[in-house]
Amino acid sequence: MQRSLPLPPHYDPARVGQVWRVSYAQRAAEAEAWAQRHGLQPVLHDQQRVALLAVDVQNTFCIPDFELFVGGRSGNGAVEDNQRLCEFIYRNLGVITQVFPTLDTHSAAQIFHPIFFTNAAGQHPAPYTLITADEIESGVWRFNAAMAATLGLEPDYVQDYLLHYTRTLTTAGHYALTVWPYHAMLGGIGHALAPAFEEAIFFHSIARCSQPDFQIKGNAVLTENYSALGPEVKYDQDGRPIGVFNRALLDKLLTFDAVLVAGQAKSHCVAWTVQDLLDALMAEAPDAIGRVYLLTDCMSPVVAPGVIDYTEIADAAFARFAAAGMHLVRSVDPIDSWLR
Numbered sequence: 001m002q003r004s005l006p007l008p009p010h011y012d013p014a015r016v017g018q019v020w021r022v023s024y025a026q027r028a029a030e031a032e033a034w035a036q037r038h039g040l041q042p043v044l045h046d047q048q049r050v051a052l053l054a055v056d057v058q059n060t061f062c063i064p065d066f067e068l069f070v071g072g073r074s075g076n077g078a079v080e081d082n083q084r085l086c087e088f089i090y091r092n093l094g095v096i097t098q099v100f101p102t103l104d105t106h107s108a109a110q111i112f113h114p115i116f117f118t119n120a121a122g123q124h125p126a127p128y129t130l131i132t133a134d135e136i137e138s139g140v141w142r143f144n145a146a147m148a149a150t151l152g153l154e155p156d157y158v159q160d161y162l163l164h165y166t167r168t169l170t171t172a173g174h175y176a177l178t179v180w181p182y183h184a185m186l187g188g189i190g191h192a193l194a195p196a197f198e199e200a201i202f203f204h205s206i207a208r209c210s211q212p213d214f215q216i217k218g219n220a221v222l223t224e225n226y227s228a229l230g231p232e233v234k235y236d237q238d239g240r241p242i243g244v245f246n247r248a249l250l251d252k253l254l255t256f257d258a259v260l261v262a263g264q265a266k267s268h269c270v271a272w273t274v275q276d277l278l279d280a281l282m283a284e285a286p287d288a289i290g291r292v293y294l295l296t297d298c299m300s301p302v303v304a305p306g307v308i309d310y311t312e313i314a315d316a317a318f319a320r321f322a323a324a325g326m327h328l329v330r331s332v333d334p335i336d337s338w339l340r
Contacts (some may be wrong), residue, residue, distance in 0.1 A: 004091045004334065005038055008203065011090060017079035018066055019189065027164040027199060031206035038093050039164055042209035049097045050339070051256040055228055055270045055299075056104045057082065057111045057197045060183045060190035062264060067183035067190050070265040070300050075309055077300030078264050082197055085262050085298040088103030088331035089200040093208060095257065095335055099201045100249070101193060102215040102228040104184040104269065109147045111165070112180050112224050117141045127181040128307050133166035143271055163224065164237035164336060174232055175222070175268075184218065226269045227274035258291050261333070262298035267310035270299050278324055289325040293339065294314060294318065297330045301317070 010030060014182060034040070043049075060067045062078040070078040089096065109115050114124035117131070119141060125131065135141050136159075143162060145155040170282050174213040184191050192198070201212050220243045223239040231243030253259050259277075263270050274294065281289045301314040322328050327339045 003094070005086060007090050008034055010199075011086065011196075013083045013087075016083045016086060016194070017062075017076075018195070019059060019063055020195050022195055022199045022202060027203055031083070031203045034093075035205075035207040038094070038205050043097045043207070043235050044133070045172045046097045048095075048258070049256045050258045050260065051253055052084070052094055052096050052099045052260045052262070053228070053253065054099060054101045054197070054201075055261065055273055056102055056184075057085070057193055057194055057263050057267075058104060058184060058190065059113035059192050060104070060185075062194040062197070067181050071303060072266075072300030072321070073303055073309070074300075076180055077303075081262070081298045081300055082194055083132055084331045085295070086196050088199040088262075088295070089204055092335050093204055094212075095339070096204060096208075096260075098210050099204060099212045101197075101201065102213055102216060102217055102269075102273075103191065103193075104225075105191065105216050105219045106182075106184045107186060107219070107221075108182060109144075109151055111162075112178060112222050113182055114179055115147065117179070118144045118146055125179045127179055128174040128304055129179040131166065131179065131183070131214060132176055133163060133170060136162045139290065153221075158222075161236050165223070165233050168233050172232075174272075186219070213252065217246075217248065226272035227276040228269070228273045230282070232272075237323065247275075250277070253277070254285060254288060255293070258293060260293045262295040264299060265302045265310075265314075266296075266299035266318070267301035273316055274321055274326070275317070278321060278326065282324070286331055290327070290340075292321075293325040293329050294326055295331045296328050297332060 062082055063069060117125050125141060131141050142159040143155055148155045168178060202306045204210065205212055214229055215230050220231055222244045225243060230245040234241060234243055236242055261274060300308040303309045303311060317329060327338060
């Protein structure tokens with residue numbers, strides 16, 4: 001296995017929690033020189049192919065004071081996670097074959113944003129409100145019919161759908177419908193990758209001649225989409241598809257000898273991505289479950305102090321993943337101590 005590399009001179013851990021412009025031309029020249037200096041070969045020569053699935057490493061989740069910063073219980077979780085993730089990428093440039101960054105991608109009027117709902121007083125739900133089937137059925141929360149025309153939806157259809165949707169979440173054992181702060185807005189700075197991570201995967205791309213495979217998720221109006229592989233609810237009350245399973249991504253991941261998973265948030269988008277991956281592998285390729293490695297020190301759960309704390313729920317989910325045969329590992333440990 002390729003030896004652990006030093007951190008390149010341009011990397012500054014103090015800037016990981018900040019927003020700045022990546023100097024592409026300079027980094028590209030440095031990456032080619034770095035590859036030559038350390039004997040890095042193009043990924044087409046990799047005998048062991050390793051994928052890094054990096055879930056939603058975006059400003060909106062990873063930069064303090066952005067819309068949905070994942071602080072975890074430490075209050076600085078995503079920044080600390082990304083310091084470790086960037087350093088892991090740099091130290092293992094010669095091991096990682098391809099990076100799959102996912103991008104949570106939203107517009108204002110989606111089923112998990114405040115503008116989508118109103119109550120009898122015309123008010124919208126506050127962020128972190130949990131909306132239940134009982135509240136939909138009793139009319140506590142209704143679809144904001146003022147949005148219907150621009151969305152191309154009939155208000156009565158959406159109201160019926162909301163009852164179907166919230167009931168389906170309960171039946172499937174998923175989280176209740178959560179109203180989130182506006183976040184990951186397409187075209188906005190919050191949607192972009194956190195710069196330190198973007199720089200690290202760009203450096204890898206040039207040094208190893210490996211194109212990152214970006215995965216867009218979360219842009220369907222009528223469903224949450226925590227998982228990179230599929231939506232929370234796939235069909236409406238009439239059996240028509242609302243979102244689709246990302247078969248292409250699964251097929252690509254199945255071609256790798258190892259799949260490493262990191263990103264935000266451990267309790268939501270990472271956990272449901274891993275759950276969908278586990279379900280698919282159990283059904284189609286159970287022998288591949290042991291090829292999945294979860295970088296537990298490169299992810300944090302959602303914690304809104306005084307409102308909600310998903311730490312224990314996330315830990316329980318990851319214990320299930322480990323019991324099923326996936327590996328819980330730490331990026332700070334030498335990769336050859338855990339990657340088989």
